[in-house]
Amino acid sequence: MRRILTFCVCVSVCCIRVQTAQAQDSSASASHSYFITPPPPPVVMPPVGNASYLITRFGGGSGVVQDAALSPLRYLGPGALTGTEYRAYQETTFLSIAADIQGNFLSPSIGNDLSPAQIVGVQVLPSLTLAFRVVNEEASALRVYAGGTAQGITHIKLQTAYGNSATASDVYFGVGAFGRVEKDFSLFGQAFRASSQLSLPLLGAANRPSYSTTVRYPATAISNPLGILSEVRGVSIAAFPILDFRNSLEFMLGSGNFLALNYDWNFYSYTHFNKVQSARHAISVAFLFKF
Amino acid sequence: MQKITRLVAVRTASILALMLVLLLVSCEQILMDAPPSSKDNAAVFDSMWETARTKYTFFEFKRIDWNAMREKYRNRAIQAADNEALFNVLAAMLNELQDDHTNLVSKFNLSRARPFFNDSLNYDSDILNRVYLKNQELYTGSLVNAIVERGGRKFGYIRYASFLSPLDSASWGFVINRFRRENVAGMILDIRNNGGGAISNCNFLASHLATERCTVLTEMTKNGPGAKDYNPPQSLILTTAQPSFNDKRVAVLTNRNSYSAASFFPAMLKAPEFAHVRLIGDHTGGGSGLPIDFQLPNGWTYRFSGTKTFVPAGRITRAQALAAAPNANHDVDAEVGYNFEGGVPVDIRVTMNLADRTRDAILERAMDYIVNGR
Numbered sequence: 001m002r003r004i005l006t007f008c009v010c011v012s013v014c015c016i017r018v019q020t021a022q023a024q025d026s027s028a029s030a031s032h033s034y035f036i037t038p039p040p041p042p043v044v045m046p047p048v049g050n051a052s053y054l055i056t057r058f059g060g061g062s063g064v065v066q067d068a069a070l071s072p073l074r075y076l077g078p079g080a081l082t083g084t085e086y087r088a089y090q091e092t093t094f095l096s097i098a099a100d101i102q103g104n105f106l107s108p109s110i111g112n113d114l115s116p117a118q119i120v121g122v123q124v125l126p127s128l129t130l131a132f133r134v135v136n137e138e139a140s141a142l143r144v145y146a147g148g149t150a151q152g153i154t155h156i157k158l159q160t161a162y163g164n165s166a167t168a169s170d171v172y173f174g175v176g177a178f179g180r181v182e183k184d185f186s187l188f189g190q191a192f193r194a195s196s197q198l199s200l201p202l203l204g205a206a207n208r209p210s211y212s213t214t215v216r217y218p219a220t221a222i223s224n225p226l227g228i229l230s231e232v233r234g235v236s237i238a239a240f241p242i243l244d245f246r247n248s249l250e251f252m253l254g255s256g257n258f259l260a261l262n263y264d265w266n267f268y269s270y271t272h273f274n275k276v277q278s279a280r281h282a283i284s285v286a287f288l289f290k291f
Numbered sequence: 292m293q294k295i296t297r298l299v300a301v302r303t304a305s306i307l308a309l310m311l312v313l314l315l316v317s318c319e320q321i322l323m324d325a326p327p328s329s330k331d332n333a334a335v336f337d338s339m340w341e342t343a344r345t346k347y348t349f350f351e352f353k354r355i356d357w358n359a360m361r362e363k364y365r366n367r368a369i370q371a372a373d374n375e376a377l378f379n380v381l382a383a384m385l386n387e388l389q390d391d392h393t394n395l396v397s398k399f400n401l402s403r404a405r406p407f408f409n410d411s412l413n414y415d416s417d418i419l420n421r422v423y424l425k426n427q428e429l430y431t432g433s434l435v436n437a438i439v440e441r442g443g444r445k446f447g448y449i450r451y452a453s454f455l456s457p458l459d460s461a462s463w464g465f466v467i468n469r470f471r472r473e474n475v476a477g478m479i480l481d482i483r484n485n486g487g488g489a490i491s492n493c494n495f496l497a498s499h500l501a502t503e504r505c506t507v508l509t510e511m512t513k514n515g516p517g518a519k520d521y522n523p524p525q526s527l528i529l530t531t532a533q534p535s536f537n538d539k540r541v542a543v544l545t546n547r548n549s550y551s552a553a554s555f556f557p558a559m560l561k562a563p564e565f566a567h568v569r570l571i572g573d574h575t576g577g578g579s580g581l582p583i584d585f586q587l588p589n590g591w592t593y594r595f596s597g598t599k600t601f602v603p604a605g606r607i608t609r610a611q612a613l614a615a616a617p618n619a620n621h622d623v624d625a626e627v628g629y630n631f632e633g634g635v636p637v638d639i640r641v642t643m644n645l646a647d648r649t650r651d652a653i654l655e656r657a658m659d660y661i662v663n664g665r
Contacts, residue, residue: 064319064323066323066324066326070585070586071585071586072326072327072338072586072587072588073326073329073586073588073590074323074326108586108590109326110329110588110589110590111590114329114398114589114590115586115590115591115592116398116590116592117586117590117592159584159586161396161584161586161592166583166584166585267319267322269322269323273345273515273516275324277319277322277323277324279319279322279323
């Protein structure tokens with residue numbers, strides 16, 4: 001727990017430092033008059049207030065899974081993702097409704113020459129976030145939002161091995177804290193917006209539907225048709241730490257639309273008989289359509 | 292100005308790139324536990340022993356002291372000089388479970404328990420083909436079928452060699468129509484030496500033989516690491532299907548090599564809705580636990596039973612249970628039913644004399660049952 005909190009604080013401080021450095025650099029360059037020719041006209045970033053975006057993104061990434069229900073080995077490998085988001089800025093609020101889906105094809109860290117098994121994992125991450133602007137430094141175009149988020153994770157893993165294949169899945173729904181830092185700046189005469197956000201669910205419910213990884217009996221009908229072998233548990237961040245860290249560099253196109261390069265990382269760890277740990281990296285390109 | 296702008300850009304990009312690289316390679320390294328070493332024999336052994344301790348389902352039923360197995364095999368595993376020696380130690384420990392759903396798989400070997408290896412085969416394909424089928428059988432999908440004649444009567448014979456082979460309504464319908472057309476006295480369904488496969492194929496066959504919708508089996512699944520951690524028993528219910536064959540007698544032939552799905556199917560037939568069906572031959576080989584797969588830190592895979600399945604209580608007598616599995620602890624889960632891990636007891640037990648190349652005693656006894664009802 002302490003490791004996780006330390007990690008979060010370090011990451012957040014790093015992000016803010018980078019953005020502050022950029023701000024200082026911009027103002028420093030503006031205060032010196034080295035120009036021989038007149039400077040290009042300043043690029044005007046549209047005001048963030050009262051703008052709504054529909055965001056679609058595509059990309060690739062990687063995944064790491066260590067799921068003791070399937071294997072003691074660590075699995076890692078490449079993946080692909082897509083996602084969509086509705087994002088609305090009001091004067092002082094930030095609203096986001098988003099869902100990502102990422103599929104990973106993972107191989108054991110000891111190599112396929114020693115292990116024939118692989119894991120195909122699909123992770124779905126819906127979220128609903130509402131945050132309020134708590135810092136608005138107009139001079140440096142820096143904004144900080146803080147608020148709450150409701151997040152879900154559904155992670156289905158299929159391990160292919162000799163004989164039967166084994167499946168395991170995790171389902172989580174939680175509510176928690178959300179922080180986002182945004183900064184507008186110009187570079188090469190173009191308008192950019194950088195942002196970092198961190199979601200930290202604090203309380204939730206987790207469900208690991210099956211203790212064993214047995215394929216359920218496919219009877220014509222069974223007395224409990226859903227085969228409920230699951231157990232929903234209330235969990236706190238101590239029992240189910242989740243970190244969701246997202247960074248974006250947005251380049252303004254015409255008409256207030258943006259093209260963005262994103263980097264996301266999330267991690268979760270859960271112990272319910274078996275320890276399950278999973279991390280995901282993703283780099284994606286997104287189109288932000290203003291409407 | 293351009294120079295300064297470029298410097299700022301380069302510095303910003305460098306910081307961002309550095310952050311990105313650090314995040315990409317190391318975030319989870321800080322947070323995730325290190326996996327056990329693949330080269331440590333003790334870690335490999337402990338992984339298997341502990342997983343079986345918490346997930347295997349028949350320790351009590353088979354009276355196995357798993358802690359004693361750790362004492363017996365751990366040092367041998369640690370001292371194993373190479374992979375082959377380690378494999379042999381781990382396979383020997385798994386084979387103590389006497390469970391044919393148990394295998395250890397490496398690139399160079401596959402272990403198997405074969406608990407009934409020394410039992411009589413009670414099946415000879417050569418006798419069957421030469422004396423009864425005479426190369427006249429039809430291969431209809433997965434169903435090898437023939438009309439066998441004796442004493443002026445015709446018997447519909449089906450050989451289903453593996454529950455891995457898919458069954459379909461068209462093939463089944465063709466065979467049943469053929470038997471109806473030939474006016475057979477009854478059906479002989481031969482699943483001897485059938486090593487199992489998909490349980491859905493058990494449903495298929497049983498649903499075409501049942502007279503009514505019925506509860507056929509009861510299943511319990513492990514839901515925690517404790518010895519008593521199971522979900523409440525779940526009844527498995529079967530519905531009927533057409534074209535059915537439930538108006539004439541049916542003999543199902545089994546032997547000790549009728550395993551897994553080839554034991555699930557005979558276990559289903561103990562329901563009262565199969566009053567026209569008799570199991571004839573030797574008790575089945577059992578296999579009432581559906582296997583689950585795991586992996587060891589060195590990459591080898593292994594599996595063992597992770598559920599247990601029962602013939603609902605009241606359908607198997609204690610004498611029948613002891614006949615099929617004399618060493619098992621039948622008091623475990625007795626209120627749920629009969630655990631057929633040690634085999635499904637047959638209704639009419641027949642042992643073949645393989646030296647007699649002129650007759651299949653089990654098949655002959657099946658024809659007797661169809662004619663006499665006994």
